[in-house]
Amino acid sequence: MLEVAGLACVRGDRKLFSDLSFSLQAGELLHLHGHNGSGKTTLMRTLCSLVRESAGEIRWQGESIHKLGEEYTREVLYVGHKNGIKDDLTGVENLRVSSALDGNPVSRERAWEALEQMGLRGHEDLPSRVLSQGQKRRVALARLLLNRSRLWVLDEPFTALDVAAVDFLQSIIQRHVESGGMVILTTHQEVRITREQVKELRLGWKEDGRV
Amino acid sequence: MSSRFINWFKFSSPATFYPLAGRMVPVFSLIAAALIAVGLYMSFFVAPTDYKQGEGYRIIFVHVPAAWMSMFIYLVMAFWAALGLVFNTRLSGMMTRALAPTGAIFAFLALWTGAFWGKPMWGTWWVWDARLTSELILLFLYLGYLALQGAIDDNRRADRAGALLVLVGVVNIPIIHYSVKWWNTLHQGASVSISSGSSMSAIMLWTMLIMALGFWAYTIAVALSRVRSIILEREADTTWVQELAEVRS
Amino acid sequence: MFSAFRTLLGRDLLLAMRRRSDLFTTLFFFVIVVSLFPLGIGPEMNTLRMIAPGVFWVAALLASMLALERLFAIDYEDGALEQMLLTPQPLSLLVLAKVLAHWLVTGLPLVLMAPLLGLQYDLSSEALGVMVVSLLLGTPALSLIGAIGAALTLGLRGGGVLVSLLVLPLYIPVLIFGSGAVEATASGLGGQGHLSMLGAILVLSLLFAPLAASAALRISAE
Numbered sequence: 309m310l311e312v313a314g315l316a317c318v319r320g321d322r323k324l325f326s327d328l329s330f331s332l333q334a335g336e337l338l339h340l341h342g343h344n345g346s347g348k349t350t351l352m353r354t355l356c357s358l359v360r361e362s363a364g365e366i367r368w369q370g371e372s373i374h375k376l377g378e379e380y381t382r383e384v385l386y387v388g389h390k391n392g393i394k395d396d397l398t399g400v401e402n403l404r405v406s407s408a409l410d411g412n413p414v415s416r417e418r419a420w421e422a423l424e425q426m427g428l429r430g431h432e433d434l435p436s437r438v439l440s441q442g443q444k445r446r447v448a449l450a451r452l453l454l455n456r457s458r459l460w461v462l463d464e465p466f467t468a469l470d471v472a473a474v475d476f477l478q479s480i481i482q483r484h485v486e487s488g489g490m491v492i493l494t495t496h497q498e499v500r501i502t503r504e505q506v507k508e509l510r511l512g513w514k515e516d517g518r519v
Numbered sequence: 520m521s522s523r524f525i526n527w528f529k530f531s532s533p534a535t536f537y538p539l540a541g542r543m544v545p546v547f548s549l550i551a552a553a554l555i556a557v558g559l560y561m562s563f564f565v566a567p568t569d570y571k572q573g574e575g576y577r578i579i580f581v582h583v584p585a586a587w588m589s590m591f592i593y594l595v596m597a598f599w600a601a602l603g604l605v606f607n608t609r610l611s612g613m614m615t616r617a618l619a620p621t622g623a624i625f626a627f628l629a630l631w632t633g634a635f636w637g638k639p640m641w642g643t644w645w646v647w648d649a650r651l652t653s654e655l656i657l658l659f660l661y662l663g664y665l666a667l668q669g670a671i672d673d674n675r676r677a678d679r680a681g682a683l684l685v686l687v688g689v690v691n692i693p694i695i696h697y698s699v700k701w702w703n704t705l706h707q708g709a710s711v712s713i714s715s716g717s718s719m720s721a722i723m724l725w726t727m728l729i730m731a732l733g734f735w736a737y738t739i740a741v742a743l744s745r746v747r748s749i750i751l752e753r754e755a756d757t758t759w760v761q762e763l764a765e766v767r768s
Numbered sequence: 769m770f771s772a773f774r775t776l777l778g779r780d781l782l783l784a785m786r787r788r789s790d791l792f793t794t795l796f797f798f799v800i801v802v803s804l805f806p807l808g809i810g811p812e813m814n815t816l817r818m819i820a821p822g823v824f825w826v827a828a829l830l831a832s833m834l835a836l837e838r839l840f841a842i843d844y845e846d847g848a849l850e851q852m853l854l855t856p857q858p859l860s861l862l863v864l865a866k867v868l869a870h871w872l873v874t875g876l877p878l879v880l881m882a883p884l885l886g887l888q889y890d891l892s893s894e895a896l897g898v899m900v901v902s903l904l905l906g907t908p909a910l911s912l913i914g915a916i917g918a919a920l921t922l923g924l925r926g927g928g929v930l931v932s933l934l935v936l937p938l939y940i941p942v943l944i945f946g947s948g949a950v951e952a953t954a955s956g957l958g959g960q961g962h963l964s965m966l967g968a969i970l971v972l973s974l975l976f977a978p979l980a981a982s983a984a985l986r987i988s989a990e
Contacts, residue, residue: 392846663937
């Protein structure tokens, strides 16, 4: 499904990683490990096609992701350090705009429901400016409930979330994986998905990390 | 065919290009020095005095080649920029960057000598002549490129952003030039233009060509030695740079 | 595809409506710059009539350039830009939507204000009409060309000054034909030729600027 061959990334003058190869099948989760500055975020952004690799190739179903272009970005959902939500819009508006841009417009009721599931009952109609850090994160993560992308790339999704939200998010991730989706994530927390679908990849461990 | 193709890409790697450039720099420096010396001698002693413009016209032997070079260098930069964006070669960005200061200097030189020429001919340092104005805008384009390069810390982004800017500029240059020309004819400003004042004799043309070739060789020499420093700077971590004799000593 | 265009356009207009103070800064800048010239030059009406086209167009140029900084910067900071890059939509179309929203918010008010300010300069009604048409054709082109510069300088220190260095030389044709149209009308020559050139520039920038700006965004968002 997703294959990475001989990938190398350079940031500034520094080589972050090189000759990185792995593959990810449907129904698998890849857990990225690595100390700060080992290139986890860069790797994830490269896998999303936001950063251009300096060597190697990333293939989605056998085709280079740069050749696929928008066909590939349709399959990818990325949640990065930045939430990508507008402070002056309400949670519902934010969610509906991002869903519409992702190519599957949702009704107001559906967006409302997703936010309630994320534990934002009573906050759906407030401008995001007044929400707390964790609540903003929940608005951003509510996209996971509405999106139909197959590959989720989640960069530290659990930061700023409380225990209940972390549990809920883990169950969503688990459900996605069990229904044949793919997940790549970084977190310093333990991922409790007990079946053997979890792959681990350590960056900065040796010169090159392989799975 | 294919073996030749691979060869080109081999030279686009900094490690192979660095020593090659090192051998080329002295050759082109010598050519430049010789041609410019001959050109200057011809422009001062061989070319005849212009019957209308007197001795002052001799500055066009610097002015016109400098103006040619400033435009030509921008085109060469656009060529490297396109190459870099399409093939993603590292060397292209370095070449674009190495050429820009020389291009800016030639644009400035053309303006400066234009002013020197204008003072005795027109009685003012600056005339809003279409060519001078276009040259000024070209200088602005060079300065914009240099400023953008200076502001970006990440080399890769600097190369690609700079390449895009140069391409946008090269598409715009004809539009800018024709609009300035139209503006100029419309306003009936001083429509005297340099080098059309009198019919040029063959010797004048030859002198200009020799000077232009000298400037061209100079540009190559300077750009290559600048590329060498850029390569050293960017590849400082690699083993091939650390094994160079000049680095180890 | 076009629903994404509409969504983004609607979102940016809605955001502008919720921050109305931003809406007026560009307009006030334009008004103040135009009103300063008579103070610097003197109230001689013949002189003012003569310099009016140039003053209006240079002020429009500066105002549009000043507004550029906000075009992508907020999206870049809050992460909406990288989400935009990852949507299954052609990026140039989204850029076009953003530029259109930006022009409606910062450019159009300026065009509507121009005839009123033209009275300060004692312009004939015919010249005022041509001024509005020229601004209507020219300012969208400025926004489009400026988008390239704004995208290239995203997140750089001193971005505001830098963008002016990059963009102002590219604005020159618009300036020449824009002020030329008004001037030609005022002097009785007719501004048709200039206006059609402005139209041509607008069409060209509609075709190419979104492509260049999206390439620049991809470079800057890395």
